[in-house]
Amino acid sequence: MNDKVLSSPYPVLWQIQDVNHQVWVLQGRTLKAVPRKDHLVPVTVTLISCQHMETLEKDRGNPIYLGVKEPELCLFCTEVQGQPTLQLKEQNIMELYRQPQPMKPFLFYHDRSGRTSTFESVAFPGWFIASCSDGGCPLIITQDMGKAYTTDFGFTVLS
């Protein structure tokens, strides 16, 4: 048990990569998936499960809040020009966690399939967080599970 490396009263910290060897990075206020390189610093993702499972759909995955550690931002989904869109908002993730009701725009169903995971918007069911497979483009939410986007991501717990 000497491999204890981390102990924190805060959400678990992760790095997220997609199946195309791309990692999530923060550029300005934009999250992007870019090819992993030496000089590249992946964004540290904060993740905490929502406890209000009973008010949410079952069997779609674990409802979770996703955020960025520095600066303190949270991922949320909202309609822009009539289209569901993924955005970042200045928000403490633990405040969301402590809300008496589930904060649906900030919630994603985390579903696992083998080694990869998908993140489906709770506010817009059927819309998944996606990165474009050629890299360099911002993370979006999409209904299109085709070739142009990948919705499969892998987790790495920071330790």
Place this chain on the structure above:
Amino acid sequence: MRDAQHHRGMLSLLLCVVSIALPRIIRADACKDVSVQDEMASVGQPTAFNCIYPLPMSGKVNVTWYKFPSKIPISKNIRSRIHQEQNWILFLPLKGEDSGIYECDINDTNICHRIQVNLTVFNKHWCVSGHSQLNVSDDFKQILYVGKDDSLICHLNFPNSFVLDSVKWYKDCKEIEGERFISREKRLLVKNVSAEDGGKYACQARLTHAGKQHTVLNSITVNIAEKVQNGGRIPKIIYPKNNSIEVRLGSALIVDCNITDTRDNTNARCWRVNDTLVDHYYNESKRIQEGIEDYTVFQEHIFYTVNITFLEVKMEDYGRPFTCHAGVSAAYFILKPPVPDFRAYLIGGLLALTGAAVSAVCVYNIFKIDIVLWYRSAFRSPGTVEDGKLYDAYVLYPKPQRESQSHDVDTLVLKILPEVLERQCGYKLFIFGRDEFPGQAVVSVIDENIKLCRRLIVIIVPEALSFDLLRNMSEEQITVYNALIQDGIKVILIELEKVEDYTALPESIQYIRQKHGAVQWSGDFTEQSQCAKTKFWKKVRYRMPPRRWPPSPPVQLLQHTPCDLTASSREASVGVLTP
């Protein structure tokens, strides 16, 4: 021709230019800066950057690329080495002089956003001996998971107008061959990845654009990762275990829920009561709260701890399950009031019993005589005893030479003993010299009568002469002999005075004394000593057999026991008792 250049190996190290730190000049159109991205690329490579605004735009979007600080847009002529096409800026190929800041302005109907690209161009050497590796490189980093089929990707970030012709893969400067490797479009599939698959890779892609062929070479550093244990999605609750916890009413309590879960699981963990989160159930009082979650990351799993805090345990908490949830797993504990400690009670009870028994024994030892006497008087056996005995005691006494002693002995034997034992207590005594029939032979009197007695009372006078006398008396010899050989007759020794030297006594007397003890005469010869309730007489009465001969009813007996009896009444009583 460009790729031929790459194949030959590269030029000397030449890291060109850096970003230009000039103050920004605000343009007339005043576009809003959205993001700045740093890019590195190597000389000779076809390179492209896309300008994408992260949010949907309202209508037709016009994207224009500039090289800072120039206000002249980048050429749109596809023949130009650097030109813009759709939202892209293309360097076909990149040269060292291209380092600098590039900006794209995204013009929506009434809003302008600007994205900045900070480009650093450097010279890269691929597979040329004698050139050390650069501190910084644009090498891609990719991971293969050991023991599985996995893939590498050749990142080609170009507009759709570029057509991919072929991709060649290299490892350690040699083209990759073998059944385990399959090149498919931009991917290299690697079957059954092993630790040896890590190392320096390169992919060389041929692309055709506007009738011209371009070659891209990407260096990829491949690391091998351990097989990730797909440990299942069901978290394990280590504690509680549907157990009960003893807790006193009103006390505070903290209970941890300990959970292990796989590293990539995102199960929620919480405490619930009545299927409601405790924090919400006790929203008003906050008497019971969920604690802050703590976690520790291990190689294979994460160990989570989340506690539940009772500020004060109340009656309503007993018997109610408090459940820890982790994903689909759940386990509860139930509070119950502490059970009294049976062991303590048992030990206490035993101690009390022992104490009571010891005290009872002590009390009995101290008041033994009184208790026995009380018992005899309270539960007297009615009727005569059918043991064939006629007398309760045979009184044996010496005849001292000295006048005073002789008088004392006579007073005791002939006056006080009958007074107390016969008249007051109702015993029947055989006193030699009083009760034998005249003319009887001494020996036969003793022999016959002692068999009719239940006790033998021997009076001892501590005087050598009297001992001698006693010793010589045939009466004494016979009596003692009978007392010793006849089992069942008990001897009551009454010492008239304190005996200083027991060894001076006859051995038979010594033996009797050792066996039965002796009673020391403590009174004088006044009437006060003739009371059955004095200590001395109690001792004697204790040694006497239980009185079963009822000469008179108990009420009458009580009348017989006062200690200030008058001489007349005594005489009358004696008259009754004396045969």
